Structure formats: C-alpha cells, structure tokens
Amino acid sequence: MGNSKKNIDNDKLLRYLESGQGQDYSALNESEQELLREYQALKERLDLKEWAKADVEDGWQTLTQRLEQQDADWAMIRKPKILRLWRYAAAAVVLLLAGTAWFYFRDADRYGRQIAGETSAKKAPSAITLLTAEGSEVVLDTLRNLKGTTTASNEELIYEKAQGTMQHISYNTLIVPRGYTYHLVLSDGTKVWLNADSRLRYPSLFSKDARLVTVEGEAYFEVASDAERPFMVQNAHATIKVLGTVFNINTYDSNIAATLVQGKIMVLHGGDSTYLQPGQQLMSKAPYNNVQVHKVDTEIYTAWKDGELIFDGTTLEDICRRLERVYNYTIILPEGKVKERKIEANLPQYKEISTLLQLLEKMTDVHFNINQNERTITGYIVNK
Numbered sequence: 222m223g224n225s226k227k228n229i230d231n232d233k234l235l236r237y238l239e240s241g242q243g244q245d246y247s248a249l250n251e252s253e254q255e256l257l258r259e260y261q262a263l264k265e266r267l268d269l270k271e272w273a274k275a276d277v278e279d280g281w282q283t284l285t286q287r288l289e290q291q292d293a294d295w296a297m298i299r300k301p302k303i304l305r306l307w308r309y310a311a312a313a314v315v316l317l318l319a320g321t322a323w324f325y326f327r328d329a330d331r332y333g334r335q336i337a338g339e340t341s342a343k344k345a346p347s348a349i350t351l352l353t354a355e356g357s358e359v360v361l362d363t364l365r366n367l368k369g370t371t372t373a374s375n376e377e378l379i380y381e382k383a384q385g386t387m388q389h390i391s392y393n394t395l396i397v398p399r400g401y402t403y404h405l406v407l408s409d410g411t412k413v414w415l416n417a418d419s420r421l422r423y424p425s426l427f428s429k430d431a432r433l434v435t436v437e438g439e440a441y442f443e444v445a446s447d448a449e450r451p452f453m454v455q456n457a458h459a460t461i462k463v464l465g466t467v468f469n470i471n472t473y474d475s476n477i478a479a480t481l482v483q484g485k486i487m488v489l490h491g492g493d494s495t496y497l498q499p500g501q502q503l504m505s506k507a508p509y510n511n512v513q514v515h516k517v518d519t520e521i522y523t524a525w526k527d528g529e530l531i532f533d534g535t536t537l538e539d540i541c542r543r544l545e546r547v548y549n550y551t552i553i554l555p556e557g558k559v560k561e562r563k564i565e566a567n568l569p570q571y572k573e574i575s576t577l578l579q580l581l582e583k584m585t586d587v588h589f590n591i592n593q594n595e596r597t598i599t600g601y602i603v604n605k
Contacts (some may be wrong), residue, residue: 439473
C-alpha cells in the first residue's frame with residue numbers, strides 16, 4: 222500500500238462545505254470523499270436539531286481512535302477548532318467529523334444502519350433491487366443491460382473486472398428482500414452470496430489501495446486475494462478485515478456471527494480485535510460488550526447459499542424466524558415450551574414452505590395453517 226497516510230484535512234473540508242461545491246469531490250482525497258459521503262447519507266435522515274445532542278469532544282476522540290485502530294495508515298492532520306466550527310450555520314465539519322462519529326459509534330443501535338445506505342425503516346422492496354450511485358432504482362426481475370456489468374439478472378449480478386481511481390469511487394446498494402437469495406461478483410473478482418432480507422453497499426469499482434463494503438443481514442464471501450488491498454466488511458457494530466478468504470457474516474436480529482471457512486480474518490469490535498482461524502465462529506449480541514469464539518461446523522452456517530437448511534439442535538422458534546425470511550411469511554407460534562423444542566434436520570430448501578411445515582408437524586406437536594392472502598402462518602398445538 223506504500224507509506225502514505227490516508228490524511229483527512231479538516232480545514233480543507235470546512236472550506237469545501239462553506240463554499241457549497243455540491244457533489245464535485247475532485248479536490249478531496251479518497252478518505253475525505255468517503256467520510257463526506259457517510260456524513261451526507263446520515264445527515265439526510267436526521268433532524269438537524271438532533272445534532273445538538275452530540276458530544277463533539279467525545280465524538281472526535283472516538284472517531285480518531287477507531288480510524289487509527291482499524292487501519293494504521295489513517296491519520297487526522299489535526300483537531301478542528303470546535304468553537305470556530307459552531308459559528309457556521311450548517312455546523313458542517315462538526316457534523317462531519319465529530320457528530321457523525323458520536324452518533325455512529327455511541328448510538329449505533331439507533332443510527333448505525335442508516336449509514337449503510339437506505340434505511341431499513343423504509344418499506345422493503347418486493348423484488349431484488351439495485352440502488353445505483355447515480356440515484357437510479359433498478360428492479361432486477363429480468364435480464365438487464367447495466368453499465369460495467371457482464372451479467373445483470375434476477376439470479377446474479379457480475380461486474381467487469383476492473384479497478385477504480387482515488388478520484389472516483391461510487392457506491393451502490395443491493396437490496397435482497399425476504400423470499401430471495403442473490404449472487405454477486407464484484408469488480409475485484411470477490412464472490413458474494415446474499416441471503417434473504419439483506420443489503421450490500423459496495424462500489425462499482427474499488428480504489429487502488431482499499432476494498433470496502435457494508436452488510437446488513439447475512440452474506441457469504443469468497444474474497445479475491447490481493448495483498449495490496451485488504452478487503453473490509455463493515456457493519457454498524459463490527460468490521461472484518463481480510464486479504465483473501467472465505468467466510469460468512471450474519472447480522473440478523475441485532476446479533477453478529479462471523480464464521481470463517483478458509484483463510485484468516487480479523488474482527489474489529491468495540492475497540493478490540495479478534496483473529497479467527499478456519500472452523501471458528503465469533504458471536505456477539507447486543508449491547509455487544511461480550512464476544513465469544515467457538516469451534517463450529519461451518520457447513521451449518523453456510524449451507525443456505527447452496528439451498529440447504531441445516532438445523533443442529535435449533536429451537537422451533539428460531540427455525541420459524543429463519544423460515545420467515547426465506548419464504549416471506551409471518552409465523553405465529555403458540556405460547557409455551559413448544560417454542561423451545563429443539564430439532565435436528567438437514568433439509569433442502571423446498572420451493573414451497575408447505576412441504577417444510579409438514580415435516581415440522583411430524584417432528585413437533587404443532588399444526589400449521591397458511592393464510593396466503595395475508596402471508597401469515599399460524600401454529601396450533603395438537604394431540605397426537
């Protein structure tokens with residue numbers, strides 16, 4: 222990567238925002254451009270009055286520590302003059318440098334996911350959708366002709382292998398709703414499988430010295446080796462840094478589960494870092510102050526990409542939550558211990574959920590009724 226620092230010049234950012242230069246980022250380096258995009262994305266979704274609550278000093282300190290901790294090549298040129306900044310009506314650099322950090326790192330449960338692109342609070346699309354960096358919304362329901370891709374369909378999206386420049390890094394957001402999975406090949410050759418109810422924010426072209434994507438939901442990565450450009454996968458609560466490896470990340474239900482199949486990864490979380498070896502899984506649950514690493518059978522956590530469902534002592538309640546995403550239904554279980562019934566099974570992901578429900582009925586004391594119009598499934602206790 223070389224020895225040059227990824228400098229963020231605060232005064233330059235202040236002058237840039239004061240002059241209202243719009244989306245012309247040519248005067249900014251890559252690191253400054255990326256931070257500005259994050260600020261713009263967050264600013265659009267928050268009432269400016271909320272920013273008055275931000276602890277600017279704390280945000281600045283947290284931001285500096287996080288950036289330098291995640292990458293030794295980061296360097297803040299110097300701390301901005303906070304009192305001077307507050308005089309400006311937009312409070313631009315405070316929002317950008319300290320406010321963004323305070324909200325992102327200290328209030329991640331509430332705001333963190335908004336930085337990843339489109340907020341999940343918006344109505345989820347009913348089909349696989351690509352939000353392009355240019356602002357277009359493309360429904361990938363048929364074969365499409367998209368710039369920079371060799372294939373764009375309802376099954377996969379493959380980008381031409383190429384590399385961007387520091388002056389132009391544009392980000393897209395791929396949204397996979399409930400009831401679907403999707404395959405994507407990024408411009409560096411990295412292969413990604415997205416599970417149902419997931420989002421991936423990624424650039425059409427990576428820069429010449431870094432590869433960064435953001436994930437919500439669940440994704441399986443086969444990362445193309447490139448020792449000069451580490452691959453970074455971000456979530457609101459953790460960052461995974463790799464060179465070339467195969468792993469799965471699951472962020473459903475405010476949890477984090479990183480499962481390593483091949484290679485080696487470093488997971489950055491809450492100011493700490495943990496290295497994983499093949500066959501290990503890192504688990505962390507909200508409020509993310511406790512991390513556990515276990516030896517696991519990785520196939521249990523990665524079989525979904527091959528259309529299989531593996532339940533290894535999984536509770537009926539957890540199985541139903543998973544089926545809700547896979548088949549796009551709401552499942553209502555009866556109250557009581559039946560929810561905690563543990564099930565062992567290795568099943569194909571049948572086209573219709575009714576086939577799976579029939580198998581679950583044979584393994585439990587629950588009968589399922591399907592309401593197709595409302596896409597709800599209700600379970601009842603039956604005496605066998």
